[in-house]
Amino acid sequence: MITLTFIAPDGTEIPATANSGVSLMEAARAANVPGILAECGGACSCSTCHVYIEGDWPAKLPAIGEDEADLLDFAFEPDAQRSRLSCQIMLSDALDGLRARVPSQQG
Numbered sequence: 001m002i003t004l005t006f007i008a009p010d011g012t013e014i015p016a017t018a019n020s021g022v023s024l025m026e027a028a029r030a031a032n033v034p035g036i037l038a039e040c041g042g043a044c045s046c047s048t049c050h051v052y053i054e055g056d057w058p059a060k061l062p063a064i065g066e067d068e069a070d071l072l073d074f075a076f077e078p079d080a081q082r083s084r085l086s087c088q089i090m091l092s093d094a095l096d097g098l099r100a101r102v103p104s105q106q107g
């Protein structure tokens with residue numbers, strides 16, 4: 001079981017757990033994290049699953065794909081160092097403890 005923490009725009013921490021092989025977006029939706037709209041259902045075509053990856057976790061994630069990078073340009077206040085589309089991050093045991101902050105709005 002992978003333990004995650006989502007951080008709402010007001011600083012509220014929302015704990016979540018997930019199994020390896022599901023996406024960070026799916027874990028957020030399962031935990032009812034507000035602000036993860038995921039309008040395209042994880043097809044990498046909407047950018048409404050945007051999160052900011054906290055701490056030193058960005059360097060531990062798989063590289064951003066071309067489609068994800070293009071879509072992040074349309075995300076709300078993207079951060080070149082921390083922004084990711086949560087549907088494109090597949091969870092594994094190596095990501096146990098990951099922390100992700102939800103932007104104040106999507107799109």
Ligand code: FES
Nearest residue numbers: 042046047049087
């Ligand atoms: Fe649409 Fe992630 S859910 S891009």
